[in-house]
Amino acid sequence: MNNLPVPLIVIFSILSLAGVGFYCLLATRNMIKVIIGLQLLVKGVAMAFILGGNLTGQVNLAQTLALTVIVADTIVAVIGLALAVQVRHRLGTLDIKALSTLKR
Amino acid sequence: MSLILIILVIGLPWLGAGAVLLAGDSHEKLQHALAVVFALAAGAAAVLMLPSVSKSTVISLSAGTVFGNFTFVADGLSVFLSIIATVIGALAVIFSINYMHGEAQLGRYYAFVLFFIGAMAGLVLTSNMLLMFFFWEITALCSYALISFHNDDPKAVHGGIKALIITSVGGVGLLLGAILLYLTSGSLDYNQFLANPHTVPAGILGVLAFGFLIAAAAKSAQFPFQTWLPDAMEAPSPISALIHAATMVNAGVYLLARFYPAFKDVPYWREAVMAVGVLSALLAAIMALVSTDLKRVLAYSTVSQLGYMVYAIGAGSVFASQFHLFSHSIFKALLFLSAGAVIHSVGTRDMTKMGGVGKKLPFVKWVFIIGSLALVGIPILNGFWSKEMILEAGLKGGSIIYYAVMVFTAGLTALYTIRMVWMVFYGEPRSDYHAHPVGLAMKIALAPLALAACISWLAVGRFSLLLGPNSLPFHGIAPFGISEMFHDVVSLPTLIPLAVIALGILAWVFRSKLSGLAKAFDWLRWLAEHSFGFEGINSGIVAATEASAEGLSYSQTGVISWNLLYVVGTIIIFFAIFAIGA
Amino acid sequence: MVYVLVAAGILACAILAIRSKRLLVSAIWLAVTSALVALMFYLLGAVQVAVIELSVGAGLVTVLFVFAINIAGEEGMELEPVMPKPLAWGLVVIAISLTIYLTIMGGGLKLILSPSADTPAILWSDRYLDILLQIGLIFAGVLGVLGFLSEGKPETQKKDQA
Numbered sequence: 001m002n003n004l005p006v007p008l009i010v011i012f013s014i015l016s017l018a019g020v021g022f023y024c025l026l027a028t029r030n031m032i033k034v035i036i037g038l039q040l041l042v043k044g045v046a047m048a049f050i051l052g053g054n055l056t057g058q059v060n061l062a063q064t065l066a067l068t069v070i071v072a073d074t075i076v077a078v079i080g081l082a083l084a085v086q087v088r089h090r091l092g093t094l095d096i097k098a099l100s101t102l103k104r
Numbered sequence: 105m106s107l108i109l110i111i112l113v114i115g116l117p118w119l120g121a122g123a124v125l126l127a128g129d130s131h132e133k134l135q136h137a138l139a140v141v142f143a144l145a146a147g148a149a150a151v152l153m154l155p156s157v158s159k160s161t162v163i164s165l166s167a168g169t170v171f172g173n174f175t176f177v178a179d180g181l182s183v184f185l186s187i188i189a190t191v192i193g194a195l196a197v198i199f200s201i202n203y204m205h206g207e208a209q210l211g212r213y214y215a216f217v218l219f220f221i222g223a224m225a226g227l228v229l230t231s232n233m234l235l236m237f238f239f240w241e242i243t244a245l246c247s248y249a250l251i252s253f254h255n256d257d258p259k260a261v262h263g264g265i266k267a268l269i270i271t272s273v274g275g276v277g278l279l280l281g282a283i284l285l286y287l288t289s290g291s292l293d294y295n296q297f298l299a300n301p302h303t304v305p306a307g308i309l310g311v312l313a314f315g316f317l318i319a320a321a322a323k324s325a326q327f328p329f330q331t332w333l334p335d336a337m338e339a340p341s342p343i344s345a346l347i348h349a350a351t352m353v354n355a356g357v358y359l360l361a362r363f364y365p366a367f368k369d370v371p372y373w374r375e376a377v378m379a380v381g382v383l384s385a386l387l388a389a390i391m392a393l394v395s396t397d398l399k400r401v402l403a404y405s406t407v408s409q410l411g412y413m414v415y416a417i418g419a420g421s422v423f424a425s426q427f428h429l430f431s432h433s434i435f436k437a438l439l440f441l442s443a444g445a446v447i448h449s450v451g452t453r454d455m456t457k458m459g460g461v462g463k464k465l466p467f468v469k470w471v472f473i474i475g476s477l478a479l480v481g482i483p484i485l486n487g488f489w490s491k492e493m494i495l496e497a498g499l500k501g502g503s504i505i506y507y508a509v510m511v512f513t514a515g516l517t518a519l520y521t522i523r524m525v526w527m528v529f530y531g532e533p534r535s536d537y538h539a540h541p542v543g544l545a546m547k548i549a550l551a552p553l554a555l556a557a558c559i560s561w562l563a564v565g566r567f568s569l570l571l572g573p574n575s576l577p578f579h580g581i582a583p584f585g586i587s588e589m590f591h592d593v594v595s596l597p598t599l600i601p602l603a604v605i606a607l608g609i610l611a612w613v614f615r616s617k618l619s620g621l622a623k624a625f626d627w628l629r630w631l632a633e634h635s636f637g638f639e640g641i642n643s644g645i646v647a648a649t650e651a652s653a654e655g656l657s658y659s660q661t662g663v664i665s666w667n668l669l670y671v672v673g674t675i676i677i678f679f680a681i682f683a684i685g686a
Numbered sequence: 687m688v689y690v691l692v693a694a695g696i697l698a699c700a701i702l703a704i705r706s707k708r709l710l711v712s713a714i715w716l717a718v719t720s721a722l723v724a725l726m727f728y729l730l731g732a733v734q735v736a737v738i739e740l741s742v743g744a745g746l747v748t749v750l751f752v753f754a755i756n757i758a759g760e761e762g763m764e765l766e767p768v769m770p771k772p773l774a775w776g777l778v779v780i781a782i783s784l785t786i787y788l789t790i791m792g793g794g795l796k797l798i799l800s801p802s803a804d805t806p807a808i809l810w811s812d813r814y815l816d817i818l819l820q821i822g823l824i825f826a827g828v829l830g831v832l833g834f835l836s837e838g839k840p841e842t843q844k845k846d847q848a
Contacts, residue, residue, distance in 0.1 A: 007687050013693035015785060017719075019778045022702040025668050026774040027767040032709055034664060036716055039747065040700050043723045046739070050732045060806045061813075063735045066727075068816045070742060075827035077747055081754035082834040084782070088758040090794065095815060097768065100662020665768040672777045679784035683791070 006053045017044030024036055031084040031094045042073040106162045110229055112149040113186055116142055116186030117193075117222035121215040127496055128169040129211050136201045139214040143194035146221060148395045150190040157575045162580040175293055180575035181426070184567070185228040185358055188433045189351045193221040194550045198344040199441050202543030203342055211251055216547055217346070219245035224351045233282035233292045238279060240323075243352050244271045250347065260338035269649050270332045270642060274322025277315040278359070284308055284315075295364070298578045299485045301366035313367040315642040316359055317376060324356030324410045329637050331642045334391075337453075341444025344399060349406050354429055357413045365578040366400045378498075382506050385411030387636055389516035393509040393523070396634045397453050398443050401524050405479065406436055408502060408517065409595035412494050415510060421497030423571060423581045427564065428490035434560055435478035435487055438553040445550070446528060449540040455527040457537065462529035464539035467547060469529045471554040474524050478557045480518045481605060483600045486561040492593040495601055514601050518608030522654070526612065564589050688729065696720045709760055713751035721746040734806060 017040050021081050024037030045065040051063020084094060106250035120142025158177065163176040197217060204210060220243055228240035245268070252264030286292050288304045301309065320326070325333035336348055347353075362376065367373050385408045392404035403641045409432050446461055447453050447470045462469035478487035491514065498507050568584035611618060631637075661667065696719060703715035719742030727736035765773070810817060 004690070005764050009689045009693050010726070010730065011786075011789060013696045016693070016781050017700055017722060017723075019719060019782050020697070020704060020759040022672060023774055023778045024704040026665050026672065026769065026777065027771055028665075028704070032751070032758070033704065033712065036703060036712055036751075038810045039716060039743070040703065040719065043720065043743065044737075046735070047723060047726060050727055050735065053732065054730045059731050062814065063732045063790060063806055064810065064813050066732070066735050067807055068738060068813075068820060070153070071711070071820045074742055075823050078750060078827050079830045079834075081750055085754055085758050086834050092698070094758060096663055096665075102657075102660055102662045406740060542835065663768050669777070672781055676777065676781050676784060677782070679788060683787055 007051065007055065010047065014044045014048050014051065017041070018048065029095055029097065031087065031096055032081070034096065035080045035084070038080070039073065040075060043070060046070055105244070106153060106156045106158075109149050109153045110162055110176050110178055113153070113224045114192060114222050114229065116149060116219040117190075119594065120146075121218040121222070124214040124218065125211050127281045132206075135210050135214055136257065139197050139218060140194070140201065143190070143197040143221065147187075147190040147194040147686075148227070150183070150225065151185070152677065153178055154507055154570075157183050157570060160443055161240070164586065170386065172521070173232065173293070174235055174297075175231045176229045177295065178229065179249070180570035181358070182228045183360060184570055185351075185354065186225040188430070189228070189356070191223040192433060192437050192553075193217070193224075193348040194341040194348055195437070195553060196441070199444070199549035200340075200342045200543050200544040203340060203444055205543075207434065208213035208316060213250070213340075216246045216249045216253075217343070220250070220352075224355070227355060228676040231293055231295050233278075233285055233294055236294075237279050237282055240355065241272070241275055242276065243347075243355065244268060244323075247271070247336070247347050247352055248348045250343045253340060253343070254338070257338065263332075263335040265650075266646050267332045267336045269322050269548070269646050270329050272355045273645060274319040274329070274356075277317075279469045280486075281315045284312055291405070297368050298363070301369075309367070310370050310373075313363075313370040314374045314376070316363055316367070317373070317380065319345050320356035320359045320414075321380055322356070323359075323408045324353045324414070325384075325407050326380050326411060326414060327387065328389060328638050328641060330384055330407050331639045332565040334395075334400045334403040337397070337403050341399070341440055341447060341675055344403075345437045345440035345444065348403065348439050350433040353406065353410060354433065355419070357410060357425065357429055360414065360417045361426060363420050364417055365580070374418045376418075376508055378502050379414050381411045381413070381415030381418055383411070384408065384510050385415065385513045386509055386516075387638075389513045389520065390628065391464045391492070391632045391635060392520040393516060394629050398442075398447065398455050398458075398524065398528060401441060401520060402436070402439055403457075405439075405520070406432075409436070409479070409512065411513075411644065412491065415502070415506065416494040416497050417496075418610070419498045419501035421493070422579055423568060423584065424493040424497045426571060427567060427579055428487075428494055430567065431478065431486040431490040431557075431560060435475045435557045436551065437484075438471060438557055439479065440552055441474065441546070441553065443470050444548050445542050446472075448546075449542060452535075452537065454523065457535040458528045459531040459535075460529070460533040461539060465542055466543055468550070471550045472529065473525060474554045474557050475573070476521045480521050480609075481514060481601070484603075485674065486557055486559075489561040489564070489589060489593060492598050492601065493589070496592055497598060499597055504557070511601050511604050515608035515611075517602035518605040519611055522609055535628070546582070561589075562586065607637055626629060689726075692722055692726050692729070696726070709755045710752065713748055713755065716751070717744045717748040720747070 021039075021041030021044060023026065025034060025041065028034060046069050049062045049066040049069065050059070053059045053065075087099065088094055088095050120138060123133050123138050123142065129135070157180050158178065160177070162178050163174075165174040189627055197214070200213070200217070204213060222248065223239045224243035227236055227243060230236055230239065236369075248264045248268035250264075251267055252261045254260050262619060282292065285294075285297055285304070288308050289297060291297075297304070304312065322329045325331075333348060333353070337344055339348070367679040388407035388411065392401045392408065395401050396402065409428070413425040413428050413432070416428065422567070427431060446458070447463065449468075450458060450461060452458070462465075474485070478485040479489045481491040495507065495514075498510055565583070565585040568581060571579065571581045572583050573580070699719040703712050703719060706715060707714040721740060724736045724740035724743065726763060727739055795813050
């Protein structure tokens with residue numbers, strides 16, 4: 001186990017976070033679960049930035065990029081949750097299929 | 105100085121659009137006031153740009169390596185067209201105070217009008233092809249929104265969508281040209297392209313030339329796209345005056361004029377341009393002769409006069425075409441606005457129900473007559489000088505057959521114009537209508553235009569300097585004073601068109617005697633009423649677009665899972681391509 | 687060794703987060719995942735971002751989730767997903783394997799465990815556009831939430847009066 005290069009382990013965890021996040025977004029019908037999935041995905045992305053910074057030696061530049069991504073995603077979570085609460089008040093349900101009234 | 109003025113000319117109308125929307129529909133007077141103030145300010149800024157016209161780039165914003173620099177150049181052609189856009193825009197907004205009095209959703213109307221004025225100024229002031237396309241599409245969007253302003257009227261909505269689709273098809277030609285230009289010469293700045301057009305290989309240059317011709321023809325409602333303009337007359341009259349007479353339809357002519365130095369040596373391009381111009385002029389004049397809707401006659405007349413301008417470019421005289429554009433904007437806006445005053449006061453657009461309006465609305469009658477005389481090309485008014493210059497250029501630069509057709513069309517122009525004036529203003533009322541008096545704001549908007557129609561030709565010397573080598577280095581327009589214009593125009597070849605025009609007028613006066621001749625052309629009348637079959641082409645394009653849109657709408661789910669399916673699917677496809685490619 | 691444990695922990699907590707039947711439990715597992723991710727950041731040498739991730743991810747976002755779940759209420763989570771589960775799994779597995787393939791083809795990777803000399807403060811002068819964008823985003827977020835909260839009130843007031 002100690003012979004595994006560290007970058008591979010980190011890539012494994014990035015891909016696992018991204019994979020679980022994408023799966024959650026693809027296969028859920030609850031609005032709040034969607035936001036949880038989004039959070040997982042973005043954590044994977046931030047970790048990818050940090051890994052890249054580490055490999056090229058520019059950790060601090062990578063930190064600023066990862067920070068921007070985290071801030072943006074937190075705001076998305078805030079507004080997403082506010083939206084979810086409003087939808088619950090108006091439509092009475094958290095089902096994402098109930099949101100779509102597009103004529104098809 | 106020019107930097108600030110360019111920002112003001114484009115930015116002030118856009119700010120005004122936001123201000124009018126913020127004022128809210130409950131404060132109607134405030135909205136009227138804000139719109140007028142911003143439009144007049146933009147007009148003032150445009151006029152102030154006149155002293156500092158030059159060919160050097162004024163603004164250059166770097167936008168990375170892909171899109172090049174966002175450059176704005178205040179050269180003569182740009183400043184002249186932006187003055188027309190903003191000043192006539194301001195007059196149309198003043199006219200709207202009376203015309204749109206009491207209408208619902210006034211904020212939407214003024215916002216789109218101001219947005220349009222800013223976008224039109226931006227279109228002519230920029231020298232980056234991508235920005236030009238961006239502004240081009242904004243004007244198309246505003247035109248659609250304003251044609252369909254009364255969006256509970258199905259005819260208006262249909263007219264708007266038709267205009268949008270056809271001008272967008274033309275816009276594709278423009279985008280294609282911009283992309284090809286970028287791929288072959290590495291830059292999106294057309295001044296670099298105009299400096300040496302031969303950096304582009306000859307085949308691509310041909311594609312560019314004809315692509316731009318198609319884009320210009322679609323935008324300016326030329327052959328074979330000429331049927332969207334008459335259907336766009338469902339728009340309120342100030343919109344017809346501003347967008348469909350004085351500014352947006354000039355964008356096509358501007359495109360041809362701007363790129364003329366680069367394309368003039370492409371084989372058959374000039375012949376194609378002349379053919380498009382001549383056919384549009386002739387067909388539209390015939391269709392105007394049989395139409396009974398006042399605004400449709402004016403719309404066909406616009407198409408016909410634009411045909412004259414396109415013909416002039418093909419014949420080689422950009423100066424004559426731009427001078428006619430200048431005169432045409434003035435007298436066509438005058439005609440549309442006074443027609444709007446008539447329609448607003450009488451309540452119908454059908455000329456067969458009018459008649460004798462001149463007794464009730466004398467002011468409108470006189471300004472309309474001034475506009476009509478300019479349109480026909482009666483001496484002294486500005487239309488005469490510019491039209492004669494076009495015909496002279498056509499005689500020198502094109503085939504004699506085209507010249508003969510254009511002279512004949514001038515006679516037809518006289519015929520349909522006097523028919524229009526007669527049916528509306530003279531004679532006895534043919535139906536029961538009540539004529540409301542014309543408001544003060546309408547008169548304030550109409551008077552300067554009527555005055556300009558009489559005297560704008562005096563500015564030809566300054567105008568030629570504006571377009572001269574100092575500001576348009578590639579066009580080769582020599583300075584041209586009034587005396588030279590007199591010399592050119594008051595000469596023997598001018599008498600032929602004047603004679604044909606006189607024949608046209610006489611034909612109407614003696615129409616009862618000529619009715620036998622008119623009966624012989626009934627087959628032509630039937631063809632003209634069915635717009636020579638071109639309506640079929642344009643309806644086909646519109647129907648095909650709408651059908652494909654219906655079909656594609658099935659892929660637009662509102663559910664995140666399916667949308668993410670597309671994302672993940674694309675990731676997989678791209679990675680697969682990379683994996684195989686590596 | 688530590689890396690392997692942390693990576694395994696992240697995977698396990700993420701899967702638990704999305705497979706829970708109750709939303710509150712999912713939120714708690716998300717907080718644990720955040721903490722482990724912050725630990726990973728620290729191990730990779732990004733100290734400041736680790737602190738921020740811990741406080742924002744495991745603190746702020748979790749509190750927001752608890753608030754929202756309490757207001758919105760739990761609901762039956764037994765709804766079937768919109769697309770068949772095997773399809774979703776299949777797509778994710780294919781995407782991940784392609785990524786791994788591309789990464790391995792990309793060449794060797796070496797790890798440098800020491801931080802560079804500049805501090806983030808100096809780098810902020812280079813990335814000031816990011817700061818502006820973040821400020822704009824925060825502003826927009828505040829406005830958005832205020833807008834949503836105020837929309838709720840007139841409705842309930844009308845219902846009270848009706």
